[in-house]
Amino acid sequence: MSSWPGPGDGVGPAVTCRPEGSTSPGRMTRVVVEQIGAFVVGMIILPLRRSVAKLVVFTLVMGCYSVNMSSETTAGARPTxxxxxxxxxxxxxxxxxxxxxxxxxxxxxxxxxxxxxxxxxxxxxxxxxANRDALLADLVVDAYDELADALEGLDSAEGPEQRLDAVLRGTRGWALQHPNAYRLIFQTSIGSGADFAADRLIPAASRSMAVLVEALAAVGEGAEAPRTHKPGAVADAGAIAASLPDGIAGVFTPWAERSGLAGYPTGVLVLALLTWTRLHGIISLELGGHLAATGIGADTLFELEVGAIRAEAVALPALLAAAVAAAAVPAAD
Missing domain, CATH: 1.10.10 (Arc Repressor Mutant, subunit A)
Known part of the structure; x- marks a missing residue:
């Protein structure tokens, strides 16, 4: 009877015993390769793809941003x-x-x-x-603009009388904070625009004057005045002009037209220009040290002037109405 040779007989393949469920070497190699491949895909390829995607998105976003910045630069370029x-x-x-x-x-x-x-x-x-005068004109325009900006920026939430008080006090406050600029435009002929650069200086000076005129007119009307005054809101400009001394109305017309204030009644313009002279007169006296020599505080004197100007603005409609009524009475033969 023959039988299969056993292990160690040297004849035929040897039989190797493996634990149940074990894997052959070839299969183990494939598993290892698959695991390595998964690691490479998960740790290298996928992140790389995500990075590429992020780079593409970043490029698109920056492209849009560049286009937007280009349009903004065209509208308002940042200084180089x-x-x-x-x-x-x-x-x-x-x-x-x-x-x-x-x-x-x-x-x-x-x-x-x-x-x-x-x-x-x-x-x-x-x-x-270009020259010395060009520099001087720039300094004057800067000073006028700073004063006008300060006055235009005042809080106007309160009533017309409070607004007028704020404009008067604001002018003094700016002068005390910027005495050299104030002296340049109000205590020399340079700021008048009569000597040179009238095309630049007169419009700059008119801005702060317009704020004062508007404030006075608003008090007279009991409401905030528009920049272009409506004829008849206080009183007829012709009637007001007729109530003034002969030739006075015509004196104010060129100044009002040059300053862009011709839409206001003559009575308002007269009060505004008189207020302007009184306001800057008392400020100049204070800066020159003359008020201190009186022994009376500058604040006290200035507030008395503010009160007087306010009272005149409040009384303006009644004064004008009386003037109109007087002008309507026929003269006796």
Whole structure:
């Protein structure tokens, strides 16, 4: 009887015993390769794909942002470094100019002195200002604009009388905070626009005057006045002009037209210009130290003036109505 050779007989394949459920070497290799592949896909390829996707999205977003910024730049471009340097230089020149004016008045303004102080070449300053008068005109316009901005920015939530008080006090407050700028525009002929640069100085000066005129007219009407006054809201301009002394109405007309205030009745304009002279008269006396010599506080004197101006503005309609009534009475033969 023959039988299969057993292990160790040297004949036929040897039989190897493996635990139940074990895997052959080939299958184990495939499993290892699959696991390595999964690791590569999960840890390298997928993140890489996500990174690429993020890069694509980022590129699209930045493209849209660039287009948007381009449109914004067209509408209001951010200053370049060169423009910022130029603006800084202009500010330095103006600052030195105002210091010269503080020390010696407008006549002391010298481009040569500014060039020396800034260590610039003599020709360099003319890249910023054509000449001394151009620099002086810029300083005057800046001062007028700062005053008008301060007055226009006052809180107008209260009534017309409070608004008028705020405008009067605001003018004094700005003058005390900026005495050199105030002296330049109100205590020299430079600020009048009569000497030079009238096309720039008169419109700049008219802004603060317009605020004062509006405030006075609003008190007279008992309501906030529009920038262009409605004829007849206080009284007929022709009747008011007729009530004034001969020739007075015609004197105010050119000034009102030049200042953009011709839409207001003559009576309002007369009160406004008189208020302007009184307001700046008392401020100039204070800055010059003359009020202190009286022994009466400047605040006390100024508030008395504010009260008097307010009372005249409140009484304006009644005064004008009386003037109109008097003008309507036929003269006796």
């Amino acid at each position: 470094r060169q423009q910022e340097r130029r603006a800084q230089t202009v500010r330095e020149i103006k600052g030195l100019a105002m210091e010269q004016i503080r020390q010696g008045g407008p006549d002391a303004l010298s481009l040569t002195g500014i060039v020396r102080e800034m260590s610039m070449s003599p020709a360099a300053v003319y890249r910023y200002f």
